[in-house]
Amino acid sequence: xxxxxxxxxxxxxxxxxxxxxxxxxxxxxxxxxxxxxxxxxxxxxxxxxxxxxxxxxxxxxxxxxxxxxxxxxxxxxxxxxxxxxxxxxxxxxxxxxxxxxxxxxxxxxxxxxxxxxxxxxxxxxxxxxxxxxxxxxxxxxxxxxxxxxxxxxxxxxxxxxxxxxxxxxxxxxxxxxxxxxxxxxxxxxxxxxxxxxxxxxxxxxxxxxxxxxxxxxxxxxxxxxxxxxxxxxxxxxxxxxxxxxxxxxxxxxxxxxxxxxxxxxxxxxxxxxxxxxxxxxxxxxxxxxxxxxxxxxxxxx
Amino acid sequence: xxxxxxxxxxxxxxxxxxxxxxxxxxxxxxxxxxxxxxxxxxxxxxxxxxxxxxxxxxxxxxxxxxxxxxxxxxxxxxxxxxxxxxxxxxxxxxxxxxxxxxxxxxxxxxxxxxxxxxxxxxxxxxxxxxxxxxxxxxxxxxxxxxxxxxxxxxxxxxxxxxxxxxxxxxxxxxxxxxxxxxxxxxxxxxxxxxxxxxxxxxxxxxxxxxxxxxxxxxxxxxxxxxxxxxxxxxxxxxxxxxxxxxxxxxxxxxxxxxxxxxxxxxxxxxxxxxxxxxxxxxxxxxxxxxxxxxxxxxxxx
Numbered sequence: 001x002x003x004x005x006x007x008x009x010x011x012x013x014x015x016x017x018x019x020x021x022x023x024x025x026x027x028x029x030x031x032x033x034x035x036x037x038x039x040x041x042x043x044x045x046x047x048x049x050x051x052x053x054x055x056x057x058x059x060x061x062x063x064x065x066x067x068x069x070x071x072x073x074x075x076x077x078x079x080x081x082x083x084x085x086x087x088x089x090x091x092x093x094x095x096x097x098x099x100x101x102x103x104x105x106x107x108x109x110x111x112x113x114x115x116x117x118x119x120x121x122x123x124x125x126x127x128x129x130x131x132x133x134x135x136x137x138x139x140x141x142x143x144x145x146x147x148x149x150x151x152x153x154x155x156x157x158x159x160x161x162x163x164x165x166x167x168x169x170x171x172x173x174x175x176x177x178x179x180x181x182x183x184x185x186x187x188x189x190x191x192x193x194x195x196x197x198x199x200x201x202x203x204x205x206x207x208x209x210x211x212x213x214x215x216x217x218x219x220x221x222x223x224x225x226x227x228x229x230x231x232x233x234x235x236x237x238x239x240x241x242x243x244x245x246x247x248x249x250x251x252x253x254x255x256x257x258x259x260x261x262x263x264x265x266x267x268x269x270x271x272x273x274x275x276x277x278x279x280x281x282x283x284x285x286x287x288x289x290x291x292x293x294x295x296x297x298x299x300x301x
Numbered sequence: 302x303x304x305x306x307x308x309x310x311x312x313x314x315x316x317x318x319x320x321x322x323x324x325x326x327x328x329x330x331x332x333x334x335x336x337x338x339x340x341x342x343x344x345x346x347x348x349x350x351x352x353x354x355x356x357x358x359x360x361x362x363x364x365x366x367x368x369x370x371x372x373x374x375x376x377x378x379x380x381x382x383x384x385x386x387x388x389x390x391x392x393x394x395x396x397x398x399x400x401x402x403x404x405x406x407x408x409x410x411x412x413x414x415x416x417x418x419x420x421x422x423x424x425x426x427x428x429x430x431x432x433x434x435x436x437x438x439x440x441x442x443x444x445x446x447x448x449x450x451x452x453x454x455x456x457x458x459x460x461x462x463x464x465x466x467x468x469x470x471x472x473x474x475x476x477x478x479x480x481x482x483x484x485x486x487x488x489x490x491x492x493x494x495x496x497x498x499x500x501x502x503x504x505x506x507x508x509x510x511x512x513x514x515x516x517x518x519x520x521x522x523x524x525x526x527x528x529x530x531x532x533x534x535x536x537x538x539x540x541x542x543x544x545x546x547x548x549x550x551x552x553x554x555x556x557x558x559x560x561x562x563x564x565x566x567x568x569x570x571x572x573x574x575x576x577x578x579x580x581x582x583x584x585x586x587x588x589x590x591x592x593x594x595x596x597x598x599x600x601x602x
Binding site for chain 2: 011036080111117118119120121148149150164165166167168170171174175177178179180182200201204205206207208209210212213214216217218220221237240241243244245247248
């Protein structure tokens with residue numbers, strides 16, 4: 001029975017999946033060897049060593065990769081396909097690359113262009129979005145993928161119509177190093193009440209640059225404990241992301257969250273705080289569902 | 302004739318002014334010895350050495366300080382006076398501190414409390430705001446003090462009514478170090494067109510976290526040159542600050558800008574881009590005007 005080796009290779013992580021011709025996930029390999037600090041040769045070596053046992057056992061397996069591996073720092077810079085875009089359209093645009101003696105194909109990125117001022121790009125997240133669509137009974141949904149660069153996307157008639165990126169995860173890491181909060185004790189432990197205070201602060205009219213400063217004001221006034229500052233700032237950022245996204249994507253349906261267990265918990269709490277219905281999809285099987293539909297369309301099986 | 306030694310001592314800068322009893326500015330001393338990295342002893346030593354010639358020449362001169370010197374890391378932690386607040390109210394709340402053999406007083410900070418969710422603080426900027434009020438013919442104006450933590454304030458009947466802080470300068474320094482822009486060439490030279498593109502991007506509905514990411518999208522699409530990224534991000538931040546502030550402070554009058562020459566130029570350009578009338582006040586003489594009115598009220602002269 002034929003196999004597919006699917007690789008979700010981002011800037012900071014490597015995730016490989018061994019998939020059966022039925023679409024069943026057989027095995028998973030994960031590491032933090034992202035594309036970011038690898039040379040072209042490193043990428044080849046890394047893939048070979050990480051997936052050695054699969055490659056030995058299934059010499060005929062097709063290889064399908066997505067994510068930053070398709071950027072200019074990856075194996076080959078693939079195009080950005082314009083939305084609206086279905087699994088079929090994307091599967092027809094897979095790009096081949098020579099990687100030792102294997103037939104390897106890379107999923108292109110997507111771009112959304114509304115007008116001169118509004119445009120966006122993604123590379124990798126489209127596979128999880130397609131997977132989410134496969135798993136949903138209602139076709140028209142709002143999908144949220146929280147992370148370093150959170151993506152929100154609307155899917156209609158099986159097509160990714162529109163999406164937006166929010167640099168939330170990166171902003172969170174950065175805020176903790178601001179002079180504004182220098183010398184203040186941080187705690188990694190999560191405090192729900194402070195997180196919710198942050199969510200509320202994000203909805204103030206004075207906007208994001210003011211909401212950040214409010215962290216300092218609340219510390220000075222004793223409204224916030226210094227060990228809860230990180231939870232508060234996390235609430236400000238996530239609240240602000242949800243506020244901005246729901247302005248663009250007003251949806252009557254539930255929001256579908258696809259992300260790590262930790263982020264799913266935070267976002268579920270935030271949606272619930274704002275009385276927005278949401279539910280979670282497990283990210284690995286969602287990815288596999290998406291990449292499998294691309295492989296099927298492209299006659300991998 | 303008696304003299305006043307006025308010190309505007311912030312986190313990262315020291316500015317001292319020798320003022321005549323008429324309010325005339327006689328001499329200025331500036332250094333980058335901010336409060337941030339000084340101990341209590343360092344602060345005393347720094348003041349003595351920086352102002353040695355004035356202290357020798359005018360042993361009877363009163364000393365009035367403002368800014369972070371009144372914080373818990375400064376000479377003495379002074380209170381935050383609640384707004385609305387006039388020069389008279391503030392002058393009655395000056396706090397004395399023993400500094401060698403001099404009578405030294407420190408200007409308190411201000412706090413604005415609207416409700417449980419909205420409050421703000423300032424320490425130092427209130428002096429420039431009072432100075433701006435002295436210099437204006439129209440009493441009711443919107444005042445903008447751009448900087449690391451930009452302040453916007455509304456003054457009515459000679460009283461500081463309300464103010465808001467935007468962590469704009471700090472956000473700008475931080476954005477340039479994001480992974481999002483890692484390895485991308487930056488230029489310190491200013492590009493007007495890219496700055497204006499950033500101003501326009503800040504007004505998009507998707508909000509700040511999306512506008513930042515748009516810098517990367519515009520680089521990928523070739524809409525923005527990598528050497529102009531810093532000008533673009535500066536436009537996004539300043540545009541976003543103005544957008545947020547004008548939502549709170551809708552004003553039919555001109556906006557008064559008090560800031561460094563460089564920031565005055567940037568903000569003037571931004572206001573003009575948004576068809577908002579503005580004009581600039583020179584920061585040193587504005588500070589001296591404010592501190593002089595406090596000294597007069599407190600019977601320094």
